[in-house]
Amino acid sequence: MADHVLVTGGAGYIGSHACKVLKAAGFVPVAFDNLSTGWSEAVRYGPLAQGDLMDRASIDAAFAQYKPVAVMHFAALSLVGVSMKDPGTYWRVNVNGSLNLIEATVAAGCRNFVFSSTCATYGDQDGVILDEDTPQRPINAYGASKRAIEEMLANFGAAYDLNHVIFRYFNVAGADPDGEIGEQHEPETHLIPLMLEAIEGKRPALTVFGTDYDTPDGTCIRDYVHVMDLAEAHVLGLKHLLAGKGNGVYCLGTGKGFSVREVIEQSRVVTNREVPVVMGDRRAGDAVALVSGSARAVRELGWQPTRSTLPTMITDAWRWSQAHPFKE
Structure with a gap:
């Protein structure tokens, strides 16, 4: 058993x-x-x-x-x-x-x-x-x-x-690539599902909080x-x-991270739709870049994060968002 x-x-x-x-x-x-x-x-x-x-x-x-x-x-x-x-x-x-x-x-x-x-x-x-x-x-x-x-x-x-x-x-x-389960929060606070909801017209636009950070494109970087x-x-x-x-x-983590603009651009590529965006002010307490490594998990556990690429994560999330079998 x-x-x-x-x-x-x-x-x-x-x-x-x-x-x-x-x-x-x-x-x-x-x-x-x-x-x-x-x-x-x-x-x-x-x-x-x-x-x-x-x-x-x-x-x-x-x-x-x-x-x-x-x-x-x-x-x-x-x-x-x-x-x-x-x-x-x-x-x-x-x-x-x-x-x-x-x-x-x-x-x-x-x-x-x-x-x-x-x-x-x-x-x-x-x-x-x-x-x-x-x-x-x-x-x-x-x-x-x-x-x-x-x-x-x-x-x-x-x-x-x-x-x-x-x-x-x-x-x-991301989401289960088989489409059985996915991301659903009430309220939703995560960047990728919020962005996909904006693409689908479920919310007016995605708000980008701060565009003047010390990063290559001015937006925050997250892992x-x-x-x-x-x-x-x-x-x-x-x-x-x-x-x-x-x-x-x-x-x-990936040890690299992605900026908000990179996530938006990759979503445009994956969905072939423009992302409605509103530029907002910085939020208090938001760091410029937060990135984690995973060398120990790879070495000791044999972990291989094969799906943790931006195109794959957004593609799987987009597939789920369109199907949403148990969303209201």
Whole structure:
């Protein structure tokens, strides 16, 4: 019988893609989700255990029913701007929810934990390629809450032999190339889907925040990873733990990044449509360039981000956006 893996946030964008890759790798993904931002229609690769990380009893029930060999933890509040305005909610939900999950994991005798962290733990360290040894200096409650969970895992690892792999990354883009699942957020805040919505007339235009940055074309540079490459990294991390190879922290990125204008131009090429654009002022706190390397993940996990090119990410996202099988 195939081993079960408990995937928190398994009905969400990244979590559902991870479930697809887990199933392909021979596991049974159990999506643990309260469906506050996830979609039940995205749970198609294993069972849905509807529950909430703030409700310890629902976590314990999922462990008792499915007896997972590992946890893959994606569920979190993740809007940076909101976390600046309402830090208490982010600390309460992300940190307390994760503590409930980690304690339930240990209590159930499960000893393998893959955590989806964020490069937001590094804060505003502009113009350098971030790696696992870069000092963590988060500047918002979202990044700070994720760093706290990383520290929590280190503590529980030392006390209870909880084996763990941590992944840090910036922007995730693209969609399942088979068209089964894709990116859907309410509200949408990510550049590529916002741009595609503008192309399709679902919003008046895409706003570009700042055109006078110290970059080749004046717009911010950000790193992007294809959601399927990201999901595959998490499964490689899981296999690393199950093989007894020890704990690890891994950054996932291209090491290059793309400017906003580059993303817009590539979208025009892929869709053969012009992108309605409005030029706006800079947003407070936006860094010039945020880029992450992934040399350690390539070396130690054998990760190969084959889909993380701008044409591929936009093409897959465009295909999903046009089909949107469960968008309203």
